[in-house]
Amino acid sequence: KNQVEQSPQSLIILEGKNCTLQCNYTVSPFSNLRWYKQDTGRGPVSLTIMTFSENTKSNGRYTATLDADTKQSSLHITASQLSDSASYICVVSATGTASKLTFGTGTRLQVTL
Amino acid sequence: NAGVTQTPKFQVLKTGQSMTLQCAQDMNHNSMYWYRQDPGMGLRLIYYSASEGTTDKGEVPNGYNVSRLNKREFSLRLESAAPSQTSVYFCASMTTSGGAYEQYFGPGTRLTVT
Numbered sequence: 001k002n003q004v005e006q007s008p009q010s011l012i013i014l015e016g017k018n019c020t021l022q023c024n025y026t027v028s029p030f031s032n033l034r035w036y037k038q039d040t041g042r043g044p045v046s047l048t049i050m051t052f053s054e055n056t057k058s059n060g061r062y063t064a065t066l067d068a069d070t071k072q073s074s075l076h077i078t079a080s081q082l083s084d085s086a087s088y089i090c091v092v093s094a095t096g097t098a099s100k101l102t103f104g105t106g107t108r109l110q111v112t113l
Numbered sequence: 114n115a116g117v118t119q120t121p122k123f124q125v126l127k128t129g130q131s132m133t134l135q136c137a138q139d140m141n142h143n144s145m146y147w148y149r150q151d152p153g154m155g156l157r158l159i160y161y162s163a164s165e166g167t168t169d170k171g172e173v174p175n176g177y178n179v180s181r182l183n184k185r186e187f188s189l190r191l192e193s194a195a196p197s198q199t200s201v202y203f204c205a206s207m208t209t210s211g212g213a214y215e216q217y218f219g220p221g222t223r224l225t226v227t
Contacts, residue, residue: 004155034216043117043203043218044156089155093214100171101216103155 002027004092004104012110017080021107023073023090035064035075036089038106044089047075080111115139117219119204125225126194134189134222136204144207145187146171146216147179149200156203162187194226 004025013019025033032051036044048057048064050073057064061078077084087106094100120135138145143164148156148171158171162181176198178190187206191198201223207216 032214041221043205043220045218046215049215100158100161103157105153105155 002092002094002102004090004102006088006090006104006107008107009105010108010110012112013080015080015082015111015113019077019080019109021075021077021088021090021109023075023104025071025073025090025092025102025104027092027094027102029095030068030071031093031095033064033066033073034091034093034101035062035073036091038087038089040086047088077109080109082111082113085109085111117204117206117217119202119219119222121222122220123223125227126191127227128195130194131190131192132194133191134202134204134224135186136188136219137186138204138206138217139185140206140208140217141184142206142208142217143184144214145181146205146207147177147187147189148203148205149173150203150221151200159189159202191224194224196226198224199226200224 007022034049035047038044050066063076066073087108089106090104091101117138146161147159150156157173160179162168165184168179180188201221203221204219205216207214
């Protein structure tokens with residue numbers, strides 16, 4: 001069964017600090033991995049999409065890494081801001097199933113003063 | 114360009130009542146999806162439509178029906194609401210032409226069934 005597991009479940013950091021969120025998956029055969037940001041009360045918004053051949057991808061202060069061999073991904077947030085407080089969801093799709101994505105349960109990040 | 118829109122934003126139903134959740138996208142995407150999101154669980158696919166005129170069941174289709182009215186609109190119907198259908202419902206659309214596929218979500222409908 002395709003699964004996506006994220007850790008930690010929740011995280012509290014001080015504004016200005018960095019943090020790293022983890023994602024492990026068992027989806028096969030792998031097609032691509034996405035990270036979404038979901039603010040409270042809103043729909044998820046895409047941060048990055050990574051295919052098999054991509055190891056690192058950045059979007060401003062967000063940097064995603066992918067190790068397809070170990071089936072792990074991380075999302076690193078640099079110099080956190082209060083507006084980074086949200087849930088971060090890892091989503092993986094398998095080849096040939098573009099219409100069906102496997103979602104992780106998310107990491108709830110709170111950035112405080 | 115409004116992206117993906119959903120109506121209503123909030124709804125309270127009594128057990129056994131019916132309702133239709135509306136979704137529309139203005140990005141000319143082929144594929145559209147309905148998900149539900151429950152606390153402690155990832156988004157789960159209810160139904161999807163790979164293209165106009167086609168619909169398929171997802172992971173949790175029981176108790177729901179869908180209609181792909183045209184390329185823009187994809188509605189989700191609860192014929193006889195149950196408390197287990199209390200959830201946040203998200204509609205999404207995705208282009209399936211070229212490259213890795215970007216999926217766009219609507220703002221969600223918060224449904225409570227009492």
